Amino acid sequence: MTTADGSPVEVYRLLPPAGEAEIVHAAIPAGAAVLDLGCGTGRIAHALMALGHPVTAVDDSPAMLARVRAAKVCSRIEDLQLDRRFAAVLLASHLVNAPDSAPVLAAVARHLAPGGRAIVEWHPPEWFDTVDDGGGRLGEVEIRLSGISREADLLRATVRYAARGAVWARHFTARRLDQPRLEALLAGAGLRFGRFLSTDHTWFSAVSGL
Template identity: 65%
Template sequence: MEVTADGSPVDVYLLLPPDGEAEIVHAAVPPSASILELGSGADRVTHPLIELGHEVVAVDESAAMLSHVRAETVCSRIADLQLGRTFDAVLLASHLVNTERAADREAMLAAARRHLAPGGRLIVEWHPPEWFTTAASGQGGRLGEVEIELADVVRDGDLLSATVRYSARGRRWHQEFTCRRLDLETLLTSADLTFDGWLTADRTWFAARAGRVG
């Protein structure tokens, strides 16, 4: 079983179908917008975005994930990315912004910001603060043919650690993670970004732009 540096089982991500992510992004950016997808994984969001008419550059540090992407790809840590070009939109999905270490988050947001074209929009999926209160072992559901369950939830101040258990086709996988509760205003101000609206009713997706108001 191939597993990425952050513990993501590649086989699971190949089985997981899109879950409306591309449509959220598409509604938030201009038609035919160029999109830099950070932490793209295998193809769940990349290919639907292309089908919606966007030019997408997919970035991931896992060559195994990128080998399944039919688009321009860049194998790199997000923090190290220096493409020398900018995009109409930069996508930071999969709750990556809730990373445990502040230094990692700051580097990630700096990379996103330096690749935003003037007037460009950063599209972010995160765990909002209320999720840290409601998340509990035993929660889960089904995405396509994959059964998903949250287990071993442990809280320590603003940190939440847990294990995601996956099962499909008679196989089982698990992925451990730790994430941090964030204050949105502090998050954006520290990265010289300005909040630019919620993109979903549950406030798990939002947009931001470079620079502060005023």
């Protein structure tokens, strides 16, 4: 089973946590409530709950949400309109690099409490400049990238997942953002860049820019 964007639900269910929750946990207050946007099957949400954070998980796929044990909302991120704000809003899976991520960042901003932090995973510009066909393994899932093409600031590729004798493929497009363009994109949503949260600069925080 796949979602509307081609994400394979069964593969996402098999992917283990890879330290993402610990990065988020270290950047926010103990016990802070987290809004997880694009939660998938809850891989990060469940790890955050184990670290003491109440999580509200959002995804537009009922099949993904069926695997989630947190409080959950079925919605596209850009359409989300909850009647509360959160101390932390999580935007993982490089969603900020989508060709049009402005509506997603607007959703982040309108659900971020005063003094709260957005925690964002992105592909830094160095990734776009150096990534090539190849792959690796995360848990029992083999992941391979192929068919990479670049046009202006866009990168298109196919990611293939293999596990338990099955193979799934998903095509994606990502936009290269350097630091000034990232900060301008955040500012357009009323957010301000905070700091990098990982040594490889793939995670950063943002705060309300107002």
